[in-house]
Amino acid sequence: MIDKLVRKNVKAMRPYTSARMLYQSGVFFDANENALGSAVALPGISELNRYPDPYSRELRKALGIFLNVSERNVFAGNGSDEIIDLLIRIFVNPGESVLVIEPTYGMYKVAAETAGAGVQSCSLNDNFQIDVQSVLNSTTPQTKIIFCCSPNNPTGNLLRAEDIKELCKRFKGIVVVDEAYIEFASKPSLAEKVADFENLVVLRTFSKIWGLAGIRVGYAIANEQVVQYLDKIKAPYNINRISSALAVKALAEKATVAEFKDIILQERGRMEKRFKEMGFAVFPSDANFLLVRYPTASTIAKKLADESALIIREFGSKKLLENCVRITVATPEQNDLLLAAIKKLI
Structure with missing residues (x-):
């Protein structure tokens, strides 16, 4: 299913190959870094003069353990906003669209419009819950992604998990669930459900309960193919060494x-x-x-x-x-x- 949804040019393209994708250790003469060191230093964080791991492997491994999912199902991004942008670039062709279930976080619409994608909207019901049939009726054959947020911003309520799962079953595109606030919620994350629904992408962040909005680290839990495409088109070093180290350290502060x-x-x-x-x-x-x-x-x-x-x-x-x-x-x-x-x- 995933390959059929991906833009043809994204499938065909050859990704950029950075120096640290090829070699992680050795004496480096390959990336024009400053071998003499750094102008400043931070305790506990070494090699600031070197590019970071382009795949943030240590962070992905730590997140996989924390979430009880395979690290192959984890993508780490420069905040969830980067991942929203990447998903649209992977799946939505010019002339195609996303559907946003409103009222909700405004960046879904902004990211789509910036990419030249169309934006359809469907309202939550009076209880701020998803009306599954109304959402599906609002889609067209050109709708590639549905965005929703649970707990929803700005209403604060959890969306019914059964409604989201029903969308995953019936919608022939990607269903993105933004769980930025899930750690405050009374019910568990849908993260483990990515094993049941290949079109489900769950977004999480270090900005809220972890108190690390300033380091800009978000992550996605998704089908392994989706993660591979995210890796294919992302910037070479999308998470800096400092942010990655702090995120790993935070996961131990339960x-x-x-x-x-x-x-x-x-x-x-x-x-x-x-x-x-x-x-x-x-x-x-x-x-x-x-x-x-x-x-x-x-x-x-x-x-x-x-x-x-x-x-x-x-x-x-x-x-x-x-x-x-x-x-x-x-x-x-x-x-x-x-x-x-x-x-x-x-």
Whole structure:
């Protein structure tokens, strides 16, 4: 199935071969690096004067163990955004399209439009869940990828796993599930389901629960053929040596991440209660943020930014999100500051 979906030019092309694809060890005279060393150094990270492993093998191996999947089913990228872009370039020809289930993360549409692909959309239902038949009815023979996000950004809710699996069974293209917030959720990832559905691609990131948004590392769990095509067209050294090392180190910090999760979920519950007491409608969340609705939400967001330098995200112009704002769960002290400021404005 995968080969039939891939663009002909991508199948036919010869990938760029970088120096470190050929040799990982030895005395290097092949890549015009500075053999004298680096102008700066970081403790614990060596050979900054050398190009990194183009396949991030150590990171992929660590992710495979962490996820309980084969490392051959793991692709590491420069943030999930790179992987979104690569998937579109692999599968979507000029004149073809992707379908985005909205409201959701805006980069799916931006990446498709940047690549010259068409963008179709289908709304979640009133409960912010997938209407499988409505999604399938919105596709055309030119639709190559369906993008969805679970837990969904900006609504915060988990999409029903059965609905996603049904899409994988019935859609004759790629189904991408962005699980950036899955570590905060009450139900498990779909990562292991890539063994059951060759057209399923699950995206994950180090930006959220791991607290490493600044290193720009995301990853995909996918059919081995999909990973091979991602490797074929990616930039030669898409993850730098520092980011890769930090990501590997983070995977060993399970106790720290568990503590982060406990605090964030406790604060999420406390904030939900406080917002309801102030008269806000609060939508169920399986993420590290809350989507709330209030008649003057847009005005509140602007005043918080202008008068108190407290920044929340306004979504009132989006379908299904009238008078809604998204609020990240921060530290207890920061949350108290925000709640107090909002109370003064309502």
